[in-house]
Structures are given as C-alpha cells and as structure tokens.
Amino acid sequence: MGFQFTRKLTIEWGHCDPAGIVFNPRFFEFFDWSTALLLQAALGMAKRDLVAAYGIVGIPLVDTRANFLAPSRVGDEIEIASCVATIGRSSFEIDHKLFNANQLAVSGHEKRVWAGRDAQTGKLKSQPMPEDVVRKLKGV
Amino acid sequence: MGFQFTRKLTIEWGHCDPAGIVFNPRFFEFFDWSTALLLQAALGMAKRDLVAAYGIVGIPLVDTRANFLAPSRVGDEIEIASCVATIGRSSFEIDHKLFNANQLAVSGHEKRVWAGRDAQTGKLKSQPMPEDVVRKLKGV
Amino acid sequence: MGFQFTRKLTIEWGHCDPAGIVFNPRFFEFFDWSTALLLQAALGMAKRDLVAAYGIVGIPLVDTRANFLAPSRVGDEIEIASCVATIGRSSFEIDHKLFNANQLAVSGHEKRVWAGRDAQTGKLKSQPMPEDVVRKLKGV
Amino acid sequence: MGFQFTRKLTIEWGHCDPAGIVFNPRFFEFFDWSTALLLQAALGMAKRDLVAAYGIVGIPLVDTRANFLAPSRVGDEIEIASCVATIGRSSFEIDHKLFNANQLAVSGHEKRVWAGRDAQTGKLKSQPMPEDVVRKLKGV
Numbered sequence: 064m065g066f067q068f069t070r071k072l073t074i075e076w077g078h079c080d081p082a083g084i085v086f087n088p089r090f091f092e093f094f095d096w097s098t099a100l101l102l103q104a105a106l107g108m109a110k111r112d113l114v115a116a117y118g119i120v121g122i123p124l125v126d127t128r129a130n131f132l133a134p135s136r137v138g139d140e141i142e143i144a145s146c147v148a149t150i151g152r153s154s155f156e157i158d159h160k161l162f163n164a165n166q167l168a169v170s171g172h173e174k175r176v177w178a179g180r181d182a183q184t185g186k187l188k189s190q191p192m193p194e195d196v197v198r199k200l201k202g203v
Numbered sequence: 204m205g206f207q208f209t210r211k212l213t214i215e216w217g218h219c220d221p222a223g224i225v226f227n228p229r230f231f232e233f234f235d236w237s238t239a240l241l242l243q244a245a246l247g248m249a250k251r252d253l254v255a256a257y258g259i260v261g262i263p264l265v266d267t268r269a270n271f272l273a274p275s276r277v278g279d280e281i282e283i284a285s286c287v288a289t290i291g292r293s294s295f296e297i298d299h300k301l302f303n304a305n306q307l308a309v310s311g312h313e314k315r316v317w318a319g320r321d322a323q324t325g326k327l328k329s330q331p332m333p334e335d336v337v338r339k340l341k342g343v
Numbered sequence: 344m345g346f347q348f349t350r351k352l353t354i355e356w357g358h359c360d361p362a363g364i365v366f367n368p369r370f371f372e373f374f375d376w377s378t379a380l381l382l383q384a385a386l387g388m389a390k391r392d393l394v395a396a397y398g399i400v401g402i403p404l405v406d407t408r409a410n411f412l413a414p415s416r417v418g419d420e421i422e423i424a425s426c427v428a429t430i431g432r433s434s435f436e437i438d439h440k441l442f443n444a445n446q447l448a449v450s451g452h453e454k455r456v457w458a459g460r461d462a463q464t465g466k467l468k469s470q471p472m473p474e475d476v477v478r479k480l481k482g483v
Numbered sequence: 484m485g486f487q488f489t490r491k492l493t494i495e496w497g498h499c500d501p502a503g504i505v506f507n508p509r510f511f512e513f514f515d516w517s518t519a520l521l522l523q524a525a526l527g528m529a530k531r532d533l534v535a536a537y538g539i540v541g542i543p544l545v546d547t548r549a550n551f552l553a554p555s556r557v558g559d560e561i562e563i564a565s566c567v568a569t570i571g572r573s574s575f576e577i578d579h580k581l582f583n584a585n586q587l588a589v590s591g592h593e594k595r596v597w598a599g600r601d602a603q604t605g606k607l608k609s610q611p612m613p614e615d616v617v618r619k620l621k622g623v
Binding site: 216217219220221222223226228277 | 496497499500501502503506508557
Binding site: 075 | 495
C-alpha cells in the first residue's frame with residue numbers, strides 16, 4: 064500500500080437528493096478531488112503543474128467504481144481516507160474509504176493512466192511513469 | 204437480457220471540466236436518470252409512485268462502476284442505451300452504454316436493491332421483488 | 344425585444360434537494376445552457392466557434408439574478424423561454440422565463456459581455472459587438 | 484448590518500468549466516451553504532432543527548443575484564464573508580462577498596422568507612419571524 068491522504072468534509076444540503084441522502088454522483092466529485100489532493104501531497108505539485116514538469120497531457124480516469132454501504136445526510140461530518148493501492152508501469156489505482164461516524168459508508172476505487180499524446184495520431188496514450196513518480200506514489 | 208431504454212442528450216458546457224471533457228461524476232448523473240426513465244417505462248409508473256404501489260422505501264444503488272473509453276465534449280450528441288442485465292430475488296443490475304458518434308465512450312453498471320424497511324430496526328432491508336415487477340423488468 | 348429561444352426539459356431526481364424541489368443553482372445551469380443554445384440559434388454557430396470567427400475570448404457572464412415564484416419537482420416538464428432583452432455597445436442582456444404547468448415558476452436574467460483580451464495587460468476587456476452580431480441578436 | 488459568518492474553501496477541478504474558471508452555478512452552491520452555516524451559527528441550531536423548533540416549513544430563497552468581478556480557478560483559496568444585510572417582518576436578506584487573493588471576485592445576494600404553511604391552501608406562506616430570531620440575526 065502506497066501514499067495515503069485523508070481529509071474531512073461536511074455533507075451539504077445541495078449534496079443531497081429528495082431521499083435526504085447524498086446523491087451518488089457527489090461521491091465521485093469527492094473522490095476526484097481527494098485524488099487531486101493526494102497527488103499534490105505525494106508529488107509536491109498541483110495537478111496542473113505535473114503536466115509541465117513531466118511532459119504529460121494528464122492523468123485521466125479510465126475506471127471507477129463505488130459500493131454504497133450506509134447513507135450520509137446533510138450536516139454529517141465525514142472522513143475520506145485515500146491511498147495508492149497498486150502501481151503499474153503506466154497506471155495506478157487509488158482506494159477511497161469514506162467514513163461517517165467511524166463507520167465505512169462508501170468504498171471507492173479509481174484507476175488512472177499516466178498519459179501523453181501519441182506523436183502520430185494525436186490521441187492520448189499511456190506512457191511509463193517516471194521512477195521518481197513511482198517512488199513517491201509508493202510513499203517510500 | 205431484459206427491458207431496454209435508450210435516450211439521447213447533448214453535452215453541455217457545464218458538464219465539462221478544464222480539460223474540456225465531461226467531468227466524470229456527470230456520467231453517474233446521466234446513468235441515474237436513465238435508470239429512472241427505464242424503470243418508469245418498464246413498470247408504467249414514476250419512481251415516486253412505486254413506493255406507494257409496492258410498499259417499498261426505494262430502490263437504492265448499492266454498487267456502481269464505469270469504464271471511460273473515449274472523451275465527450277460540449278455540443279456532442281450522445282446516446283445512452285440502458286438495459287436490465289440481471290435480475291435477482293431482491294436486486295437487479297442495469298448496464299448503461301454511452302455512445303458518442305456511434306462509438307462506445309462510457310460503459311456503466313449499476314446494482315440496485317428492492318428495499319423496504321425492517322420493522323424492528325427501522326433500517327432499509329432488501330425484500331423479494333414482486334412477480335409482476337420481475338416479469339416487467341425481464342421485458343417479456 | 345430581440346431573438347427568442349425556447350426549450351423544454353424534465354426535472355430530474357438529481358436536480359432536487361431534500362425538500363423535494365429543484366436546488367436553486369440548477370436553475371443557473373439551465374439558464375446558462377439556454378443562453379448557449381439561443382446564441383447558437385441566433386448567430387448560426389456554436390459558442391466555441393464564435394471565438395475563432397470573431398476574434399473574441401468569450402462572452403462571460405457579469406451579472407445574473409433570479410426570482411423564484413413556485414417550486415419545481417422531479418418529473419415536472421418545464422419550458423424555458425429565453426430572449427435577448429437589451430443590446431448595448433459591448434454587452435447584452437437575456438431574460439429567461441421558466442414555466443411549470445404554464446405557470447411562471449422562475450424568472451431569470453443575465454448580463455453578458457462581448458470580451459476580447461487587452462493587448463497590454465492580457466486581461467479580459469469588453470469590446471464593441473460587430474454589426475452583424477447586433478443585428479442577429481435583435482432578431483431582425 | 485447583522486450577524487456575520489466567514490469561511491474559506493478551495494476551488495476544485497470539478498467546480499471549473501472548459502474556460503478553466505468556476506462555472507457560475509457553483510457560486511450559488513457556495514452561497515447556499517454559507518447561508519446554512521450562518522443561520523446555524525446565529526440561531527444555534529441546524530436548518531433542519533429550525534423547522535421543529537419554530538413550527539416553520541423552511542426558509543426558502545425567493546430572490547438571488549450575483550455580480551462576477553474576477554474569475555476564480557482550480558486551487559484558488561477563497562474566502563466567503565456573509566452577513567445579514569436587512570431584516571424585514573417575515574423575510575431577511577444576506578450579502579455574500581467572495582474574495583480571491585484579497586480581491587472581491589463575486590458579490591452575491593439572497594432574499595429568504597420565514598415560511599409556514601397556510602392552513603387552508605396548504606401552500607407555503609410567509610409568517611412573522613419570532614423576536615428571538617430577529618434579535619439573533621441582528622447579531623446583538
């Protein structure tokens with residue numbers, strides 16, 4: 064298990080739906096930003112600066128999933144603990160655990176690709192992650 | 204494979220992020236509403252009326268996932284084809300395929316539970332789906 | 344009163360809050376996209392093409408407001424009628440009227456600026472709208 | 484000028500649009516939640532508890548507006564200073580000032596109504612605010 068990042072947030076009125084619980088797409092918003100903060104903490108620069116520093120186009124999400132175990136409601140104070148779960152040659156995976164009152168409420172997962180642009184087609188194309196990025200994501 | 208429902212929509216400016224592509228949580232918004240429309244078409248009533256008609260509390264999402272295969276951008280006309288993929292005793296699964304210019308761009312999946320309330324604990328609890336609901340979701 | 348554009352949409356589950364009514368920021372999403380569609384219909388090209396065609400940076404929103412007269416709920420079929428209300432030298436205003444069951448439910452208003460970039464400071468700067476744009480926004 | 488409440492937040496990737504700046508409806512999300520926090524701080528209870536404590540149905544927004552003076556971008560640390568601007572018999576107004584790098588970037592305004600339900604029609608109806616609520620909103 065690699066680099067870890069934890070943050071707290073409060074569930075807002077506008078995060079919730081007519082059932083009074085968080086509308087599921089909001090959890091993917093929370094996870095997306097947790098990943099941005101994790102990467103910034105691990106790599107020491109904001110996502111936008113990674114592009115210039117490493118000559119990549121971005122770190123697009125290719126796969127995501129979530130299991131919803133317990134509902135969260137307006138005013139709930141939650142904690143999202145994120146960690147780098149696996150590191151491949153040109154991609155990595157992040158696990159997000161969202162706790163509400165110390166109970167695991169949502170378990171999320173992302174797979175992201177270290178992506179440049181193919182010189183010929185102009186399309187996004189995965190490329191090997193630099194050694195220092197791998198080392199930092201491992202948190203060692 | 205069971206009941207199917209297809210709809211079209213246009214990607215809006217506000218669906219997209221600074222990379223100029225749809226921000227991933229928006230796809231879960233699209234899928235959530237496609238499921239509501241599929242259920243309404245299959246069962247012949249709006250989601251809110253199901254609650255009264257069948258004595259349930261709701262049909263909460265317990266699992267979801269998506270694979271992102273190609274980006275979508277503002278102004279793109281997309282099609283979402285949804286179908287009931289599997290039907291269990293008290294839950295069912297829906298597959299969503301989002302096409303952009305006839306290319307599969309996002310593949311999504313939801314598992315939802317037919318849920319009542321436990322008389323003793325007051326918590327949500329899965330319960331067997333009525334025969335007519337199963338038959339209608341099968342689309343036969 | 345200038346160019347007019349009307350569209351219909353259905354209120355979705357995810358547009359609504361725990362009170363069961365549309366969460367107010369969603370109306371500004373609706374209006375933003377109605378403006379994009381109105382401009383596309385009036386000027387004959389998508390917002391992103393305006394930038395190239397007219398050498399502008401964008402048409403940023405500088406002022407907006409809304410009055411909420413009646414609530415809208417999931418499943419409601421609404422109509423948004425938008426029109427160019429006033430046209431200045433380098434800005435214009437758009438009125439949005441959102442009807443629910445033929446009743447005016449929200450009245451919205453936007454002021455947008457025709458903006459280029461100041462050659463010296465690099466900042467956005469309003470500039471005179473071309474004659475053909477003015478004529479098309481007037482709808483004459 | 485009445486009760487004041489200030490909070491800080493960071494602009495997230497998902498708050499921004501393809502122009503790289505905050506999509507305007509997000510500011511109304513920010514203001515809505517700032518108002519909830521201001522009321523909670525002023526009245527000493529969460530919005531949902533007000534309903535039971537004062538026999539009201541809610542505090543619906545009837546009018547809102549915003550002026551956009553400078554753009555905000557991903558990673559920007561902003562501060563929102565909110566205050567009760569005027570207090571009527573059955574409504575009150577809140578001003579929101581959003582600062583980015585100590586510069587006023589958005590100026591927002593809300594009018595909210597203290598609302599019960601009309602015994603005959605069942606519709607929302609403004610009602611006089613209790614004396615202690617008025618006093619607390621005045622911040623005296």
